Amino acid sequence: MQRLIVFRALKFILLSSFFLLLSLFSTLTNAQLQFNITDGQVAPTPIAIANFTNENGEISDVGKQIAQIISNDLESSGLFSPVDTAAFIAPPTAPAVRPNFTNWTPLGVKGLLVGSAQFGEGGKTLVEFVLWDVVTGKPIASAEGEADRNGIRRIAHQIADFVYEEFTGDIGYFDTRVVYVAESGSQSRRLKRLAIMDQDGHNHQYLTSGADLVLTPRFSPTANEIAYLNYFNDEPNVYLFEIATGRTERLGSFPGMTFAPRFAPSGDKLIMSLAQNGMTDIYEMDMRTQAINRLTYSASIDTSPSYSPDGKKIVFNSDRGGSQQLYVMDADGSNVRRVSFNQGRYATPVWSPRGDIIAFTKMANGQFYIGVMKVDGSGERLLAKGFLVEGPTWAPNGRVLMYFKQQPFEADGSGGETRVYRIDITGFNETPIITPSDASDPAWSPALR
Amino acid sequence: MDRRSLIISLGLHVSIALLALIGLPSIKRDLPVEQPIVVMEIVQSVPTTNLKEGDKPNTAKQEQKASRTKKPPPPAPPRAKPPAPKPPKTKPRIEASDPEAEILPQKVAPKSKPKPEIVKPPAPPKAKPRQAAKQKAPKRLPQTPPKRINKLVQKKALQKKRADALSGVMQNLVKAKAVSEDAEKKRRQKERKEAAEKLTSNLTAAAGNAIRATKKPVIGPIGLSEKAIVEQHVSKFWSPPAGLSNDGGLIVDIILSIDAKGNVLLAEVDESFGSASNKRRRIMVEEAIRTIYKASPLPLPLDKAELWVGKETVFKFDPSKFVQ
Numbered sequence: 074m075q076r077l078i079v080f081r082a083l084k085f086i087l088l089s090s091f092f093l094l095l096s097l098f099s100t101l102t103n104a105q106l107q108f109n110i111t112d113g114q115v116a117p118t119p120i121a122i123a124n125f126t127n128e129n130g131e132i133s134d135v136g137k138q139i140a141q142i143i144s145n146d147l148e149s150s151g152l153f154s155p156v157d158t159a160a161f162i163a164p165p166t167a168p169a170v171r172p173n174f175t176n177w178t179p180l181g182v183k184g185l186l187v188g189s190a191q192f193g194e195g196g197k198t199l200v201e202f203v204l205w206d207v208v209t210g211k212p213i214a215s216a217e218g219e220a221d222r223n224g225i226r227r228i229a230h231q232i233a234d235f236v237y238e239e240f241t242g243d244i245g246y247f248d249t250r251v252v253y254v255a256e257s258g259s260q261s262r263r264l265k266r267l268a269i270m271d272q273d274g275h276n277h278q279y280l281t282s283g284a285d286l287v288l289t290p291r292f293s294p295t296a297n298e299i300a301y302l303n304y305f306n307d308e309p310n311v312y313l314f315e316i317a318t319g320r321t322e323r324l325g326s327f328p329g330m331t332f333a334p335r336f337a338p339s340g341d342k343l344i345m346s347l348a349q350n351g352m353t354d355i356y357e358m359d360m361r362t363q364a365i366n367r368l369t370y371s372a373s374i375d376t377s378p379s380y381s382p383d384g385k386k387i388v389f390n391s392d393r394g395g396s397q398q399l400y401v402m403d404a405d406g407s408n409v410r411r412v413s414f415n416q417g418r419y420a421t422p423v424w425s426p427r428g429d430i431i432a433f434t435k436m437a438n439g440q441f442y443i444g445v446m447k448v449d450g451s452g453e454r455l456l457a458k459g460f461l462v463e464g465p466t467w468a469p470n471g472r473v474l475m476y477f478k479q480q481p482f483e484a485d486g487s488g489g490e491t492r493v494y495r496i497d498i499t500g501f502n503e504t505p506i507i508t509p510s511d512a513s514d515p516a517w518s519p520a521l522r
Numbered sequence: 523m524d525r526r527s528l529i530i531s532l533g534l535h536v537s538i539a540l541l542a543l544i545g546l547p548s549i550k551r552d553l554p555v556e557q558p559i560v561v562m563e564i565v566q567s568v569p570t571t572n573l574k575e576g577d578k579p580n581t582a583k584q585e586q587k588a589s590r591t592k593k594p595p596p597p598a599p600p601r602a603k604p605p606a607p608k609p610p611k612t613k614p615r616i617e618a619s620d621p622e623a624e625i626l627p628q629k630v631a632p633k634s635k636p637k638p639e640i641v642k643p644p645a646p647p648k649a650k651p652r653q654a655a656k657q658k659a660p661k662r663l664p665q666t667p668p669k670r671i672n673k674l675v676q677k678k679a680l681q682k683k684r685a686d687a688l689s690g691v692m693q694n695l696v697k698a699k700a701v702s703e704d705a706e707k708k709r710r711q712k713e714r715k716e717a718a719e720k721l722t723s724n725l726t727a728a729a730g731n732a733i734r735a736t737k738k739p740v741i742g743p744i745g746l747s748e749k750a751i752v753e754q755h756v757s758k759f760w761s762p763p764a765g766l767s768n769d770g771g772l773i774v775d776i777i778l779s780i781d782a783k784g785n786v787l788l789a790e791v792d793e794s795f796g797s798a799s800n801k802r803r804r805i806m807v808e809e810a811i812r813t814i815y816k817a818s819p820l821p822l823p824l825d826k827a828e829l830w831v832g833k834e835t836v837f838k839f840d841p842s843k844f845v846q
Contacts, residue, residue, distance in 0.1 A: 078527060106830050116761050238801070
């Protein structure tokens with residue numbers, strides 16, 4: 074009897090499996106088609122930037138200027154390829170008019186920016202624009218604003234940021250400024266001044282006279298102040314510079330030398346190095362009370378601290394292990410651990426605004442490098458190299474780096490030009506920033522909006 | 523114990539029956555209605571067609587053929603050829619014997635070979651029918667005993683008389699029979715011709731459809747190489763934003779409606795795999811939709827259109843290779 078039950082059970086299992094397989098097969102045969110796209114083209118996005126028109130629907134000088142600035146910004150990022158306006162079949166007349174996309178499809182562009190700039194009351198210029206998706210024929214975004222005569226460039230940068238964000242998903246960095254050290258004169262009597270400019274080199278302005286030597290300027294999170302090292306009476310100390318008023322102020326009064334300042338992301342604290350009694354350690358300062366708090370305790374030199382975007386960790390460089398390497402610690406100075414282990418020496422670490430990587434200067438085999446690594450020290454990539462490349466600083470979106478590069482000196486003492494460069498974190502699109510004189514120690518501002 | 527096993531057995535059988543009902547949807551369907559058998563005559567010669575699959579029949583040619591077939595006799599099959607030279611021989615006989623025979627068609631003559639044997643011919647041709655009769659007679663003669671020759675002669679004379687008397691009746695019967703048989707044959711031939719014409723026209727008209735109909739069930743799934751061609755084609759148009767960060771939600775599923783020629787009719791994101799509220803994801807979605815429209819028409823195997831027409835096709839865009 075038991076055998077019979079077992080036999081029937083087996084029979085049942087076999088039959089049910091058979092029918093289940095049959096149902097599965099019938100389900101599979103009715104399944105929808107699916108295609109997997111994992112490869113694509115790495116190419117700049119083709120885009121058409123039409124000259125902005127005035128109230129009569131005609132192209133004005135201001136309209137041309139705005140379109141040119143936007144076009145230059147997008148092209149300089151390396152992610153866009155603006156089409157020459159001469160190739161346009163029928164230039165649009167106004168943003169309110171829906172473009173005839175059959176005139177734009179042959180150009181192979183993905184986006185079309187149409188805008189107008191009209192003079193309003195009080196010398197203001199009213200600017201409006203629409204960004205169109207040429208392929209689907211739908212508007213991606215539109216906005217309007219106004220600017221005075223001096224604000225044309227800035228509003229154009231803001232429109233470029235707008236377009237950049239709509240196609241990349243990252244915040245734009247065109248409406249930002251850069252503070253740097255402008256250098257002039259011979260090497261023996263070098264004049265170093267603070268200077269500020271737009272990220273594209275325009276609107277250049279000197280902030281200090283050059284009477285004192287200045288180094289390592291850093292923006293506050295609001296971009297209204299600059300912390301920097303100032304050799305006043307040959308005594309190096311950290312100072313604060315207010316951009317709007319030009320007022321300066323020494324941060325704290327300590328025996329010893331303070332340098333390498335950097336603001337906390339919240340803006341209420343500042344970290345820096347303090348050299349005291351033959352030891353250089355990292356301290357944090359409360360910006361309201363100017364009280365300081367020591368974070369590292371070592372007989373070695375701990376310097377170049379930089380906060381993580383969330384303000385919970387600090388990366389710095391130290392020679393406590395015998396050579397200059399990168400270390401990460403908690404914001405209260407605990408849990409210090411080394412993160413760089415590759416050959417060479419590491420300096421000037423800067424935490425990315427994205428929080429996932431750290432940029433640094435590396436010295437190895439007689440060369441200087443600008444590189445990036447993950448926060449645990451893995452995945453090191455070197456982006457630029459030269460006789461002297463140093464001082465990386467991040468764009469607010471964490472996709473572009475700026476640094477300075479010095480050329481080697483010739484035997485007759487000539488050479489040694491120093492320029493600020495910009496590079497994509499992919500290692501491509503290295504571009505020099507035009508400055509009136511030699512430039513070093515750049516610091517990129519946060520987004521100004 | 524027996525009852526338990528009976529219950530188990532019943533339960534198992536019921537579950538099997540249920541599984542069969544669920545697993546085999548075709549079991550619920552009605553059987554196809556049996557079509558009545560259509561009897562068709564086999565036509566020996568059917569004109570061949572040059573029509574290809576899907577071609578429309580050329581009615582002009584058919585009309586021409588029809589007009590040709592009406593006037594002259596149709597191209598006779600090889601078997602019908604040999605009798606053709608005979609009519610000249612039979613014609614004079616029929617004319618001589620009976621003027622009514624003129625009604626008969628020429629073709630019938632060769633087939634009615636034995637009939638002239640019975641018909642009384644004029645003197646010179648008489649020998650032939652007799653000879654023909656003699657050829658049949660030997661089969662009967664051996665049956666009669668040789669002793670009764672006189673009686674036989676008498677009987678023969680009587681038979682001759684009867685035969686002479688009957689010959690007129692028979693002649694008429696034969697004539698009538700020949701006429702009716704010929705008419706029947708003519709009618710049949712006409713019917714065959716008509717049937718052949720109908721069949722050929724039906725065949726030429728339905729040739730393409732018939733071929734297609736036989737091919738339908740052969741359609742299989744899209745092959746790997748066919749799939750790869752489509753994926754490579756779409757990849758040429760896809761340029762995901764450079765420098766993507768791995769913050770998740772970047773894989774995008776786009777659902778397409780595609781027509782039989784591979785044109786994209788509609789492309790929209792499948793939100794069941796993540797919301798487009800995230801800005802980077804929204805941009806990925808927009809780029810994927812742009813890519814699909816730019817890549818249209820898709821190089822799909824058009825002979826398998828029923829695999830996608832009226833159904834949803836999914837394109838999964840995965841930018842993992844582009845994430846930094």
